[in-house]
Amino acid sequence: MLFKKNKKIILKQAVDTGNFFKKTSYFKAAENDIDWEWDLFIWPVIKNLDFSCVLDLAAGYGRNSEKLKKYAKKIIIVDIQEECINACMERFKGDDRFEFIKTNGLSLKGIDDNSITLVYSFDSMVHFHKDVIREYIKEFQRILKPGGFGFCHHSNYSAKPGSSFNENPHWRSDMSYELFEKFCNESKLDVVQHQIIDWGSKKEDSYYPGLDCITLFEKTES
Numbered sequence: 001m002l003f004k005k006n007k008k009i010i011l012k013q014a015v016d017t018g019n020f021f022k023k024t025s026y027f028k029a030a031e032n033d034i035d036w037e038w039d040l041f042i043w044p045v046i047k048n049l050d051f052s053c054v055l056d057l058a059a060g061y062g063r064n065s066e067k068l069k070k071y072a073k074k075i076i077i078v079d080i081q082e083e084c085i086n087a088c089m090e091r092f093k094g095d096d097r098f099e100f101i102k103t104n105g106l107s108l109k110g111i112d113d114n115s116i117t118l119v120y121s122f123d124s125m126v127h128f129h130k131d132v133i134r135e136y137i138k139e140f141q142r143i144l145k146p147g148g149f150g151f152c153h154h155s156n157y158s159a160k161p162g163s164s165f166n167e168n169p170h171w172r173s174d175m176s177y178e179l180f181e182k183f184c185n186e187s188k189l190d191v192v193q194h195q196i197i198d199w200g201s202k203k204e205d206s207y208y209p210g211l212d213c214i215t216l217f218e219k220t221e222s
């Protein structure tokens with residue numbers, strides 16, 4: 001079923017998800033969490049990687065790039081929302097290491113083949129439809145330099161097959177770490193590790209053990 005799906009339908013899935021992030025209070029609120037998220041989930045996984053040319057996919061208002069810019073020689077910010085691209089352009093104004101691309105929701109057009117040393121996406125792919133993730137993984141194979149890595153935070157919620165992300169806890173899409181690995185394998189990207197993580201506050205009923213996954217993968221030298 002996944003294999004035959006029309007590109008137009010997948011594109012619509014991407015746009016529909018993107019539309020949920022128009023004018024939300026998320027971006028401001030999320031700024032308060034990036035320091036502990038970076039220390040706990042992100043830095044330990046990426047600290048030894050090559051930051052020469054980084055893609056921040058679905059960057060929102062740029063809170064991750066604010067961290068990445070300490071290490072990166074070049075950062076390409078991609079998002080589906082014009083509003084997010086504008087916010088990032090304003091935030092990183094005057095820093096000529098940055099480039100900004102508004103995507104259609106599936107493509108990384110505008111990024112050269114074999115040019116990226118680190119594909120990075122945090123707190124965004126968790127909402128993406130599995131078909132959209134599959135399309136982006138094909139693009140990762142194209143844009144990554146041989147020897148480059150990908151760090152992707154995605155959903156590991158498969159309790160409701162076929163569900164839409166906005167019906168699920170923390171808006172997680174119907175996805176799993178096994179499926180992410182399958183898509184990587186199809187695109188000849190090697191999974192280095194999956195880190196299954198819990199999400200939500202233990203004090204409230206918003207706590208979901210194993211809800212998310214961070215997958216690290218490599219485009220090995222060929």
Ligand SMILES: C[S@@+](CC[C@H](N)C(=O)[O-])C[C@H]1O[C@@H](n2cnc3c(N)ncnc32)[C@H](O)[C@@H]1O
Pocket residue numbers: 014015017018021026027030057058059060061062063064078079080081084103104105106121122123124128132
């Ligand atoms: C929850 S926000 C996270 C933003 C950022 N990564 C952060 O941690 O602050 C999700 C972002 O994904 C973007 N988005 C949704 N679907 C997308 C798609 N198919 N391609 C690119 N960006 C997308 C939204 O516009 C939004 O900026």
